[in-house]
Amino acid sequence: MSADKYYTLAEGCPFASSSTAVLMRNRQGGGLGLLQDTQLIETLAHFSRERIPERVVHAKAIGAYGEFEAIGDCSDITSASFLKKDGKKTPVLLRVSTVGPESGSADTSRDVHGWGMKMYTDEGNLDWVFNNTPVFFIRDPIKFPSMNRSHKRHPKSHLPDANMFWDFHVGNPEGIHQLLVLFSDRGTPQSVRFLNSYSGHTYKFTKEDGSFKYIKIHMKTCQGVKNFTQEEATKIAGEDPDYMIRDMFEAIEREEYPSWNVFVQVMDPSEAENYKWNIFDMTKVWPHTDFPLRKIGKMTLNRNPGNYFADIEQAAFSPSNMVPGFSASADPVLQARLFAYPDAARYRLGVNYQQIPTNAAKAPVYCPFQRDGKMRMDGNYGGDPNYVNSSLQPTKFYQEIKGGSPQSLSLHTEHEQWVGEVTTFTSHITDDDFVQPAALWEVIGREPGHQDRVIANLAGSISGVKSSKLRHEVYTLFSHVNQDLGTKVMKATEAAIKH
Ligand code: HEM
Structure with a gap:
C-alpha cells in the first residue's frame, strides 16, 4: 500500500499525492500552478504561518x-x-x-x-x-x-x-x-x-x-x-x-x-x-x-x-x-x-490560550463569563447564561463539573486594609542598597578564586564600553560595593582594552 493512503488534507479529504503538485504541464517540462491544487496551496500557506511570536523575553x-x-x-x-x-x-x-x-x-x-x-x-x-x-x-x-x-x-x-x-x-x-x-x-x-x-x-x-x-x-x-x-x-x-x-x-x-x-x-x-x-x-x-x-x-x-x-x-x-x-x-x-x-x-x-491543552487546568473549569473569541475549542458553554446573577439554571456544562459546585471551593480574601495616597514611584538609591551586595562580595570571597573570576567576567563585559567616562562610572558603581572590587575591575578592564 502506498504511504499516501495514510495521509489526508487537514479537512480529512484524501491527498492525490502528498509529494507532488498538480500542474498544467507543457511539453518542455514547465508547469503552471492551479488554484484547484488545494494540497499545494494549503501546504504552502500553513508553512508560512508556522511561527508564532517569540516571547519578547525568555525565548530560548x-x-x-x-x-x-x-x-x-x-x-x-x-x-x-x-x-x-x-x-x-x-x-x-x-x-x-x-x-x-x-x-x-x-x-x-x-x-x-x-x-x-x-x-x-x-x-x-x-x-x-x-x-x-x-x-x-x-x-x-x-x-x-x-x-x-x-x-x-x-x-x-x-x-x-x-x-x-x-x-x-x-x-x-x-x-x-x-x-x-x-x-x-x-x-x-x-x-x-x-x-x-x-x-x-x-x-x-x-x-x-x-x-x-x-x-x-x-x-x-x-x-x-x-x-x-x-x-x-x-x-x-x-x-x-x-x-x-x-x-x-x-x-x-x-x-x-x-x-x-x-x-x-x-x-x-x-x-x-x-x-x-x-x-x-x-x-x-x-x-x-x-x-x-x-x-x-x-x-x-x-x-x-x-x-x-x-x-x-x-x-x-x-x-x-x-x-x-x-x-x-x-x-x-x-x-x-x-x-x-x-x-x-x-x-x-x-x-x-487557557484552552490549549498544555495550559488547560486539570481542575474543573466553569467560566461562562469568558465566551467566544478566536480559536474557541470547546462547546463555549452552549446556552448557559453569559451574564451574572441569572435566575436561569445552568445546563449540562455546569452539571458536568466534577467534584461539586464552584462555590464549594475555599475562596476567601485576606483581612488586609489599605490607606495610602496616589503618588509616583519614588526609588532613591541609598547606602542601604549597597549593604547586601557588599555582604555577597564577602560570601563570594569564601570560595577560592571566585572573586578573581567575577572581576575577570566583569572586565570582559565592561571592556566593550567605548566611552572612558562611562567605564569609570561603572568602576565607581562597583567601588560603592567594595573599594577593592572597584579598583580591581578598573585595572583588569583597562588592561584588557590596552591589549
Ligand atoms: C515588571 C517586571 C516584569 C515584566 C513586565 C515581565 C514581563 C514578561 C513577559 C512579557 C514575558 C513573556 C511572557 C510570554 O510571552 O508568555 C516574561 C517571561 C518571563 N518572565 Fe518576566 N517580567 C518581569 C519580571 C520578571 C521577574 C522579576 C521574574 C522572576 C522572578 C520573571 C520571570 C520570567 C520568566 C521565568 C519568564 C518565562 C516564562 C515562560 O517560560 O514562558 N520576570 N516576562
Missing part, C-alpha cells in the same frame, strides 16, 4: 513534565490544597529559559535563567514564574522594557551592546546586587539540572480565616549547584549552543530524573512592618539567619514533552495564576507582572 528554553510532592504539614501557614497533605502529588510543567537572547541563541550565555513552573492543582493552576537569582535588576516596574532592551540588540547595529548594557545600569544602580550575582559563577550554570530557583518576590500564604504570612520560595537542586567558568561557557556556546537542552532532555530519557527540594522563608506581617529591609523590594533578600528555610515539598521532572511546540512553546505562565491559599504581595514589580503575562499570552497565543 527547555521544558519537561513532572510532579510536585508536598512534604510535611503546612496547615499552620496556608490552606492551599496542593500542600494540604504530606505526600500529596500535583502534576507539574517546567520551562527554563535564558532571558535576553533569541530562541536560536546559545543557552550557556551569561544570563539570568528563568523558571516557569505550572502546577495543575485540584483547585486550578498555580504558576511559579521565578528566576535562578533571588534578586532582580529593578524595583519600579516601568523600567522593565528599558532594562531588557539595554540587554538585547542595539537598534542600529543589531548587535548586543556593552555600551547600552552598562549605561542602563549606571543610570539605574539599584540593580547592583543582581549584577554581582549575574557576573558570579551563577551567571553560567552548567545545566538546568544544576541550578536553584527563587521566587525573589515576596508572596503570601493565606488561610481560610483571612490571616496570612509573607513568604519567599526557594527551590534547591538535589543535583548540587554546578557552574561553568566563562571560558567553558563560551567554548560550549560555540560547539553546542543547545547544550542545556540536550543535557536535560537526555538525562530524562536515561531516567535520571532531576529533582529540587522546595523551601519557604516565612514572615509574620507584624515582623514586616519594622523589618530592616523593604520586603516589597526585590533587590533585597531576607537573610536566612533572620528567616530560616522551611521545607514544604519536592519537585521531580520525569517526562520529556511529546512535542516541543505543543507543550512548551504554547505554554503560558503567569504569576497571576494563583490558587486559594496563595496570593500576591504588594511588591510593585509583582503587581505589574500580574498584568503583563496574560496580556503577552493573549498576543502570542490568542484570547483562548
Whole structure:
C-alpha cells in the first residue's frame, strides 16, 4: 500500500499525492500552478504561518513534565490544597529559559535563567514564574522594557551592546546586587539540572480565616549547584549552543530524573512592618539567619514533552495564576507582572490560550463569563447564561463539573486594609542598597578564586564600553560595593582594552 493512503488534507479529504503538485504541464517540462491544487496551496500557506511570536523575553528554553510532592504539614501557614497533605502529588510543567537572547541563541550565555513552573492543582493552576537569582535588576516596574532592551540588540547595529548594557545600569544602580550575582559563577550554570530557583518576590500564604504570612520560595537542586567558568561557557556556546537542552532532555530519557527540594522563608506581617529591609523590594533578600528555610515539598521532572511546540512553546505562565491559599504581595514589580503575562499570552497565543491543552487546568473549569473569541475549542458553554446573577439554571456544562459546585471551593480574601495616597514611584538609591551586595562580595570571597573570576567576567563585559567616562562610572558603581572590587575591575578592564 502506498504511504499516501495514510495521509489526508487537514479537512480529512484524501491527498492525490502528498509529494507532488498538480500542474498544467507543457511539453518542455514547465508547469503552471492551479488554484484547484488545494494540497499545494494549503501546504504552502500553513508553512508560512508556522511561527508564532517569540516571547519578547525568555525565548530560548527547555521544558519537561513532572510532579510536585508536598512534604510535611503546612496547615499552620496556608490552606492551599496542593500542600494540604504530606505526600500529596500535583502534576507539574517546567520551562527554563535564558532571558535576553533569541530562541536560536546559545543557552550557556551569561544570563539570568528563568523558571516557569505550572502546577495543575485540584483547585486550578498555580504558576511559579521565578528566576535562578533571588534578586532582580529593578524595583519600579516601568523600567522593565528599558532594562531588557539595554540587554538585547542595539537598534542600529543589531548587535548586543556593552555600551547600552552598562549605561542602563549606571543610570539605574539599584540593580547592583543582581549584577554581582549575574557576573558570579551563577551567571553560567552548567545545566538546568544544576541550578536553584527563587521566587525573589515576596508572596503570601493565606488561610481560610483571612490571616496570612509573607513568604519567599526557594527551590534547591538535589543535583548540587554546578557552574561553568566563562571560558567553558563560551567554548560550549560555540560547539553546542543547545547544550542545556540536550543535557536535560537526555538525562530524562536515561531516567535520571532531576529533582529540587522546595523551601519557604516565612514572615509574620507584624515582623514586616519594622523589618530592616523593604520586603516589597526585590533587590533585597531576607537573610536566612533572620528567616530560616522551611521545607514544604519536592519537585521531580520525569517526562520529556511529546512535542516541543505543543507543550512548551504554547505554554503560558503567569504569576497571576494563583490558587486559594496563595496570593500576591504588594511588591510593585509583582503587581505589574500580574498584568503583563496574560496580556503577552493573549498576543502570542490568542484570547483562548487557557484552552490549549498544555495550559488547560486539570481542575474543573466553569467560566461562562469568558465566551467566544478566536480559536474557541470547546462547546463555549452552549446556552448557559453569559451574564451574572441569572435566575436561569445552568445546563449540562455546569452539571458536568466534577467534584461539586464552584462555590464549594475555599475562596476567601485576606483581612488586609489599605490607606495610602496616589503618588509616583519614588526609588532613591541609598547606602542601604549597597549593604547586601557588599555582604555577597564577602560570601563570594569564601570560595577560592571566585572573586578573581567575577572581576575577570566583569572586565570582559565592561571592556566593550567605548566611552572612558562611562567605564569609570561603572568602576565607581562597583567601588560603592567594595573599594577593592572597584579598583580591581578598573585595572583588569583597562588592561584588557590596552591589549
Ligand atoms: C515588571 C517586571 C516584569 C515584566 C513586565 C515581565 C514581563 C514578561 C513577559 C512579557 C514575558 C513573556 C511572557 C510570554 O510571552 O508568555 C516574561 C517571561 C518571563 N518572565 Fe518576566 N517580567 C518581569 C519580571 C520578571 C521577574 C522579576 C521574574 C522572576 C522572578 C520573571 C520571570 C520570567 C520568566 C521565568 C519568564 C518565562 C516564562 C515562560 O517560560 O514562558 N520576570 N516576562
